[in-house]
Amino acid sequence: MLLGVIADDFTGASDIANTIAKGLPGQGGLRTVQYLGLPSAAADAEVEAGVIALKSRSIDAAVAVEQSLDALKWLLDQGCEQIVFKYCSTFDSTPAGNIGPVAEALANALAVKGVIACPAFPGAGRTVYQGHLFVKDRLLDESGLENHPLNPMIDADIRRWLRLQTVSDVGHVDIATVHDGAPAIVAALRRHGEANRALVIVDAITDDDLVAIGRAAAPDRLITGGSGIAVGLAANFIERGLARGTVAGALPVDGLEAILAGSxxxxxxxxxxxxxxxHPTLAIDVTGVMEGKVTASELTSFLLANRGRAPLVYSSGTPDEVRAIQSRFGRENVAATLDGLFAETARHLVSAGIKRLVVAGGETSGAVVSALDLGALAIGPEIDPGVPVLLSKGDQPVALVLKSGNFGAPNFFTKALERLAGR
Known part of the structure; x- marks a missing residue:
């Protein structure tokens, strides 16, 4: 294994696995596998990039650090030359969050300084300019992410935000330096490292910027960022002759289908x-769930009764609706209860023969795939930017889509089910 990734949620893991498997146009990517949690056995010999999906984004920072260091050890044991810590392209994290502590712990374990921190993903409208994170034409804290139910983002200055979570100061490489090319980026990162800064925010507004950053990072042991940071990483290994470059092929699985949306x-x-x-659609009564009146069996019955018609159940609500429910029942309690509901529903669905499953929302996806215990997932074609087809192994494969809440075209759900079937 050449490249190892530690992702702080399951949709983000799929996102960066897709980026690495796709690689640059005309060149291809690395043979990539997504692991659902820390693997218990060694990787297959043909795997060139391994992505470990953790559900660590919103847990206690000390626990997130411990899980991430365990993942680091496994990846190093597989021979990885380079490690990527992948977090959300909208930097989902509170001032007491996990991005800074995990990144610093990994940097300390690998004895490195001046580590790239770049959540940019221009293909999905996320750019970093002058150390500030934008979502399309809006600053992060004016984009709707300030209303995130678990990690409200109220400051677009991610240097300042990250500094609240870190022991050392946070550096910055501006866009002018990035446009000067890889040698200039390397020199700037070295200066920040010599100043004892563990993490350095690097501006990026286009994919070309990310390719330049990737070239600068070729010798680095550790990189951190969103999935966009991996745009040029496969090329480094291919150009050194360590990988040949492959293209993710179709992984069609037809059969019964269902959609679960918790974002x-x-x-x-x-x-x-x-x-x-x-299509048949059922809104989940969250108050009924919290009072024990709505169960997984009810959701399963609706989805199975409408199989063949792309049925969907969802708990998505407006920011005001979410705040009202959280105020009444408690934020963590609501999140955990809904995660459990979706997890149990997914188990029932797969047991009943569902073969194509689309899940929306990072926390929801983590709960679902943890409950299904599918093991390693093969990476298939991209559906929309950042969202690939996933396929479990075994005699009874399940085709999955794990979609981050903000990703996908307006008709994403229909498109995803069609792509899972190879159509």
Missing amino acids: CSGATREQVEIHSRN
Whole structure:
């Protein structure tokens, strides 16, 4: 294994696995596998990039550090030359969050300084300019992410935000330096490392910027960022002759289908509304769930009764609706209860023969795949930027899509089910 990734949630793991497997146009990527949690056995010999999906984004920082260091050890044991710590391209994290502590712990374990920190993903509208994170044409704290139910982002200055979580100061490499090319980026990172800064925010507004950053990072033991940071990493190994470059092929699985949506993002709410115009759709009564009146069996019955018609159940709500529910029942309690509901529903569905499963929302996806215990997932073609087809191994494979809340075109759900079937 050449490249190892530690991802702090399951949709993000799929996102960066897709980026690495795709590589640069005309060159291809690395043979990539996504692991659902820390693997218990060694990787297969043909795996060139391994992505470990943790559910560590919103847990206690000390626990997130411990899990990430365990993942680091496994990846190093597989022979990885380079490690990527992948977090959300909207930097989902509170001032007491996990991005800084995990990144610093990994840097200390690998004895490195001046480590790239770049959440940019231009293909999904996330750019970093002058150390500030933008979502399309809006600063992060004006983009709707300030209303995130678990990690409200109220400051677009990610240097300042990250500094709240770290022991050392945070550096910055501006866009002018990035445009000067890889040697200039390397020199700037070295200066920050010599100043004892563990992490350095690096500006990026286009994929070409990310390729330049990737070239600068070729010798680095550790990189941190969103999935976009991996755009040029496969090329480094291919150009050194350590990998040949491959293209993810079709992984079609036809059969019964279902959609579970637990994201409250604006993009997912729009996708649910569009899907509901032509397909059976059930809104989950969250108050009923919290009071024990709505169960996984009820959701499963609805989905199975409408199989063949792309049925969807969802708990997505407006920011005001979410705040009202959280105020009444407690934020963590609501999140954990809904995660459990979706997890149990997914188990029932797969037991009943569902072969194509689309899941929206990072926390929801983590709960679902943890409950299904599918092991390693093969990476298939991209559906929309950052969202690939995933396929479990075994005699009874399940085709999956794990979608981050803000990703995907308005007609994403229908498109995803079609792509899972190879159509």
